[in-house]
Amino acid sequence: MAQAPAGLPPSRGRFWTRTLAVEIAVLAVTPLVLGVVVGFWQINPVASAEYAAVGSEAHLLLEGFPDDRLVVEIAYQTTVGPPPGPSVATLLSRIHETCQKSVVQLDEHAFSSSQSSFSESQILTLESHVRQVWPTWGTMSLFYLYLGGSDSSNPGTLGMAYRGSSIAVFAGTIATASGAVGATAVTTTVLVHELGHELGLVGIVGYAPNEDPNHPYHSSDPSDVMYWAVETTAISRLSGGPPNQFSAADLSDLTTVKKTFIYSEVIPWIVLALVGVVAGYLLVSQQRSLRR
């Protein structure tokens, strides 16, 4: 310990008290400021990275904060053209019914590809080439890859939510599976059904009483768009036609989703808080050593 030099001013004690207050403020405020500044910019891109699980961005889609805007991007293969207008209109209606966004913007564009069968890794690569909108400050995005072909690993798949804000729709398979019901009705169901998974339905986020135990993440209600059979070729044989509405039970589930803790959303904040504490500690240590 260094000896206190002779002739120190009598106000040394008060000086230390004030400095301690500053140190505590630095320790408390640094993580908060870091968390807010970096969190706002980074939490969405972090959640949108390749590992983002389906449902992990449910809060960002459902809530008006931090993202008040939502861009619905549909990239369609030129061989199949854009999805039917009525299907997209119904999708937008369902988004307005469930997501608290003041602005929902539709962005449809074509991409050229003659491919007719897609593996999941090819879909991920394709998305990285054709997706134009990723979540940014104040704007959440939802991406649909509208493909003319089919899923190579499961040719009966009509649609698939494969990341926190990414959905593939296999229009080629829908065309052959829709039968007399018509492709437009089935497309509408698929667009809305996969949205439901991204919102955390059914039981992907939180407990859902209407989840069918025999078909995880799906409903047992045939009139519900989250009904398990709408993902299969049985969709064209459902009495009453393919459903495209969320049931009252689904809407109730969404209130649970909003209250449910999603780990991937909180981890960046915890990391930032820890970084902030270490940075604050280093700052205070440096200040002390300079004073000695």
Ligand SMILES: [Zn+2]
């Ligand atoms: Zn499903």
